[in-house]
Amino acid sequence: MPPAQHYEAESRSIADLPLPPGGLGWPWLGETLGFFRDRDFALKRHQRYGSVFKTRILGQPTIFVRGAEANQFVFSNENEYFQVSWPPSTQALLGPLSLALQRGEEHRNRRKLLAQAFMPRALAGYIEAMSAITLDYAQRWVTQSPLTWYPELRNYTLDVACKLLVGLDSGSQTRLGHFFETWCQGLFSVPVALPWTAFGRAKRCRSLLLDEIEALILSRQAAPEPGQDALGLLLTAVDDQGDRLTVAELKDQILLLLFAGHETLTSAIASFCLQVAQHSEVRSRLQQEQQQWLDHPLTLDTLKQMTYLDQVLKEVLRLVPPVGGGFRTVLKSCQLDGYQIPQGWSLLYQIGATHADAQTYDTPAQFNPERFDPEAATAAHKFAFVPFGGGIRECLGKEFARLEMKIFAALLLRTYTWELLPNQDLTLVTIPTPHPRDNLRVRVISFYSNPN
Numbered sequence: 175m176p177p178a179q180h181y182e183a184e185s186r187s188i189a190d191l192p193l194p195p196g197g198l199g200w201p202w203l204g205e206t207l208g209f210f211r212d213r214d215f216a217l218k219r220h221q222r223y224g225s226v227f228k229t230r231i232l233g234q235p236t237i238f239v240r241g242a243e244a245n246q247f248v249f250s251n252e253n254e255y256f257q258v259s260w261p262p263s264t265q266a267l268l269g270p271l272s273l274a275l276q277r278g279e280e281h282r283n284r285r286k287l288l289a290q291a292f293m294p295r296a297l298a299g300y301i302e303a304m305s306a307i308t309l310d311y312a313q314r315w316v317t318q319s320p321l322t323w324y325p326e327l328r329n330y331t332l333d334v335a336c337k338l339l340v341g342l343d344s345g346s347q348t349r350l351g352h353f354f355e356t357w358c359q360g361l362f363s364v365p366v367a368l369p370w371t372a373f374g375r376a377k378r379c380r381s382l383l384l385d386e387i388e389a390l391i392l393s394r395q396a397a398p399e400p401g402q403d404a405l406g407l408l409l410t411a412v413d414d415q416g417d418r419l420t421v422a423e424l425k426d427q428i429l430l431l432l433f434a435g436h437e438t439l440t441s442a443i444a445s446f447c448l449q450v451a452q453h454s455e456v457r458s459r460l461q462q463e464q465q466q467w468l469d470h471p472l473t474l475d476t477l478k479q480m481t482y483l484d485q486v487l488k489e490v491l492r493l494v495p496p497v498g499g500g501f502r503t504v505l506k507s508c509q510l511d512g513y514q515i516p517q518g519w520s521l522l523y524q525i526g527a528t529h530a531d532a533q534t535y536d537t538p539a540q541f542n543p544e545r546f547d548p549e550a551a552t553a554a555h556k557f558a559f560v561p562f563g564g565g566i567r568e569c570l571g572k573e574f575a576r577l578e579m580k581i582f583a584a585l586l587l588r589t590y591t592w593e594l595l596p597n598q599d600l601t602l603v604t605i606p607t608p609h610p611r612d613n614l615r616v617r618v619i620s621f622y623s624n625p626n
Contacts, residue, residue, distance in 0.1 A: 188507045191514040194237055196227035204230025213604050216240075216527050226511050232261055236501075236520040239510065240527035242534060242555035247510060248502060248523045249557065249565030253278055256502035256521060258567055263365040263373050267357060267380055268433075271426035273570070285570060287411045287419060288427060291339075291404035292574050298474050299402050300338045300574070304581045305472055307334050312590055315618040320595055323447065324613035328355075328440045334578060335435035339404040340390050340428060350386040353379040358437055362606045384425045391424050404431060434571050435578075438496035441607035442575065443582055444614055445494040446487065449541050451594045451616070456486060456543060457587075464587045477580045483587075485543040487579055491561035492529045493541055496607045499524040500563055525560055534558045592618045 196219060199205040209215050209231045216238055219227045225241050239248070248256055257277060260268070268274050273284050290296070311330045315321060329346035332354065336345025345351045360376020367374045390405065400406035405428065412418055419427065450457045463482045470476050478484075499522050507517045515521065530538045534555065535545065562569035569575070586592075594600075598612040 188509050188514055191509055191512065193516070194226045194228045194513040195223040196229050198228065198230040198235060200230075202230075202233045204233070204235075206231045206233075210605060213602065216524060217530070220527060224511075226513055232520075234520045235516075236522055237504075237513075237515055238522050238524060238527075240524045241531055242528065242558040244510060245523055245528060245557035245560055245564060246555075248521065249563075249567075251508070252566050253505075255504065255506050255508045255515075257505050259501045259503040259520065261362060261365075261501070263363045263376075264361050266365060266373075267361055267376055268430060269380070269384075269426035271423045272430045273427055274430055282566070283413050284419075284423075284427070285566075287413055288408065288431070288570055290411045291407045291431075292571055294474060294573075296402075296404070296407060297573055297577055300577065301472055301474075301581065303337050304334055304578055305585060307337065308582050308585045312586055312618070313620075316590070316620045319619070320615065320617045322613045323592075323616045323618075324440070324444050324609050327444050327447075327614075328436070330582075331436045331440045331443065331578070332432075335432050335439075337403070338574075339431050339435060340387070341394070341401055341403045341405060342390065348386075350383065353382045353386065354432065354436075357383055358433065358606065361433075361437075380429075383429060387425045387428050388421060391421055391428075404428075431571065434569065435574060437607055439575050439578060441494070441496040441609055442487075442491060442579060444609050445496075446490045446579065446583060447592065447616070448594075448600065448610060448614060449490055449493070450486075451592055453541060456541075457591070460486060460583070460587050464584055467584070468588060472581060472584065474577075477577070477584070480580065480584065481548070482543070483580060483583055485546040487576070487583065488546045488559070489541060489543040492535070492546075492559060494602065494608050495525045495529060495561045497561070497563070498526045498604065500567075525563070528558065528560065531558075590618055590620055592616045 197205075205215075209229075212218075219229070219238065220240060225244065226237065226239050228235065228237050230236060252258075258275070260274065265275060273281065273288060276284055307330065311326070315323070315326065332346040332351055333344055336342040336348075336350065342348060342350065357376045357379040360372040363372040363376070365373050367377050369375070391409075394400055394405055394409060400409045408419055408424060408427070450460065459482055463480060467476055467480065502521045502523065504515055504517050504519045504521055508515050529535070532538055557564055562572040562575075593616060595615040595617060598610070598615045600610045600612070602608045603611050
């Protein structure tokens, strides 16, 4: 059959397939309110309809999919059947030159440039500063105890990100840090730019943030040496044609890197702290492992050998992934599990629902690091564990995130313990990223503190 006739026959056969089960809800609004308000929105519908269902959110008919096979289909067909998309508020606040919004050859080219800030040599150079900031905060938390930990963890990750990405000390206490927090609050909001709305405040702060970032860029360009942080590396990075990032591009890309190195990482570290506090046997085993490394410097190699810590962090990211999934626009009608995926619709591949799939994980609601024991675990599907997404759009800074999580965990476990305060709500708020509703109230204790 000639190619044109073959495509016509293929299109006709896809059009004959049924749409996935589910309801579209109200015109335009659809089920948007339920999606934002109900943490189990997708779970309830998967239980009713199966692994694929349709709904309408954010004004767009949307197909939800879960499972390793669905993830593989989406990741493997980027730019053929699917194209990355974001909610309108996120697109506006990230900016048009952000890697998150770039596609095709432009995305490939810019991703290659930005990756230079996350190569092993660059990561090894970040360890000393990460360790120093971690120890400084840990000592402060002991003196502040009892404390509400989640806001402190946000300051901690922002300080690390500002130091290692743009060379800014104590970034959370600067103008940039204050603007950044307001900007974050509007990323996933109704895109109404009025002065009193979250989006309106965030849009104003985006402009102020870019001014701060531009000043840092221009100052660094005028310095004798660019520096060894991410900004310094990006200022000297060149693409295949010998071109460098413009100041306008650098501003949007640095803003994205600050977000990626702060918001989602805070969620992951908070989840680690919560799970360790709730599972004393896990804490004991983690502390025993750290005793083996007290006389060794933290390096990429020694961190890699902390195998039980690695299992625990993987299980944290499985149980409470900081990012619940990813939106795609359907470029061309296709089929999945016998259902039609129509051109022009949105598709949401789900990380959280995939990680909670009982067909892949035994007792998925249980916190069980042993499921990632390399000697006991059975080979899992490559796309059954995707906390950083997958394919050509996999999180660029995933090794930076893993490094910071490991350093934070290792240093705290060696010298400190922490306990949850009573009478607090530990259920998770999921927007913009998962965190305990009462912001994780704890008491941090040093092993060497004077009990008197």
